[in-house]
Amino acid sequence: MTQQEPASEQSPAAGRAEQGGELPLLLTVQLPDGARFPVRALRREKASPGPAPAVLILPAMGTPARYYRAFAHQLHAEGLTALTVDLRGQGESTPRVTDAAAVEHGYGTIVEHDLVAVVDAIRAELGPEPPLFLLGHSLGGQLGLVHAALGIGRGVDGVALVASGSVWFRAYGRLRGPLLLLGQLFAAAASTLLGRWPGVRLGFGGNQPKGVMRDWARQGRTGRYSATGSSRDYEAALRTLDLPVLAVSVEGDTWAPAPALDHLVGKVPGARVTRIRYSGQEAGGRLDHFAWTRAGGALAKRVAAWAGPGGS
Template sequence: MASAEVTTQTVRAGDGATVQVRFHRRPDDPSAPVLVCMPAMGTRAVSYTPLAEALVQAGFQVVLGELRGQGTSSVQVRRGVRYGYHEMVAYDCPALFRAVAAAFPGAPRHLLGHSLGGQLGALYLGQEPHMAAGAILVGAPSCHYRGWPFPQSLGMLAGFQLAAAFAAVYGYFPGRRLRVLGNDSAQILRDMATQVRTGRYHVPSSPVDFEPLLAAMDLPVLAVAIEGDPMAPPGGVRGLCDKLTSARVTYEELALGEGAPGGLHYGWIRDNAAFVDRVRAFVDRA
């Protein structure tokens, strides 16, 4: 069995924000493909350690990125701290991918984005597709409410508008207290609520209309929906795929075992054998 060499590096974004990024290397095969993991909303990078370990055993190298405001991020969520899609796509993603390129100069790189991390990673690669050989998007939907079946679609629409309004008044979104996702910036909620309502990745925090960039992204993409996942149903995952009109998209649905740890949206991180097999097959084809 291969053993990983695990190191940590401080990665500094263009606006000065920092995160501690974990590199899971294969000293025996430094040219092995690298998967750059971008977590779900409100989820710490360390949560993906079991997945990273399984991927190393399958022949990959893995980098665990950290979303702004979570885990090791120097940006702490509190009243008065504002960041949104703009800061994460324009500053954080470039810093992460450039650090990975410098650390693994001879290895192909693929985005491995979960949920919001998959959406943000796709927005970034729409601008700089040369930074990756492909993208793996897991439970990563367009959050347009029409991607959810009725009547959940109306709950999705109303819920995010209310959450954004509440966060604006409260100063941030106290997800841990509410037991809904994690704590996050009011601007993130505003950006997400806009995309939920309009279906477009043209959000208040960013001057960039990401829609034509997504359409022009010419990369192989594996999009995985978890069967029964209420946070990323097939309609939502396909909604993001439909924006990638120049990409070579492979869409698959993955069934997890009974009682998957962490629920369906997160259970594949530990119940990962079938997912790892699909990633191996996709990267071998890409």
């Protein structure tokens, strides 16, 4: 069973509404293996018509949830309940990847256990009426889409992919693709040899358990999503997904170019996909794989329109 722990006291930042300020702690989810996931939120009780939709932001690989605070405030300003949570071992979540006692994990733990527990806890806290959407950046988008497709737990009402895409090397062209593949093979081998991926030291992906890097590299090599030790067929599940999907390509994003997003979205032929391109002109500033989070006001309006009544 999953233990849901409501916040025992108001966050020191709960009274601050300034752009980019810390989000109040909504609850902490604890799993049977001891992993803990603080969920932070800016709540909206009502929208017109009906309850305010909720959007849970899932971070990119090695990126802490606090990185998305400004964008969460922008989503909230557009009438949404905005929530953030760290992926296992990152940011505020525990155990840390650098903890010698940390349990090894990969994609399967995240999509079949962690996200199930977090989504169920949020559903219980917000009640049955507000629709709940996942908004995933990069790896967060990939894993959010797989989780939604598996249909485990209370489920979600749709998935937004922002600066996200498959890391299949063939989606990156004849020049970049082979280099990406070499990097993926190196990451898998180094993680196996060292016991974990020292991404902070190497400048890519943050510190990660070897299981995550092996699963990431396998998907990059084969183009198929799977998880070591899982009996579930992720690719078959993706083919059956029939939820709304918002697929956002970002101008200047070389880490998740349009062909990579095409490959990812192509895995969900039954989904109701809305494709948009977020440009620097619309954002009012230069964009890349991460810069959109600091210039996300116009994108927040697009997400709110998609998540609202009649939008998705």
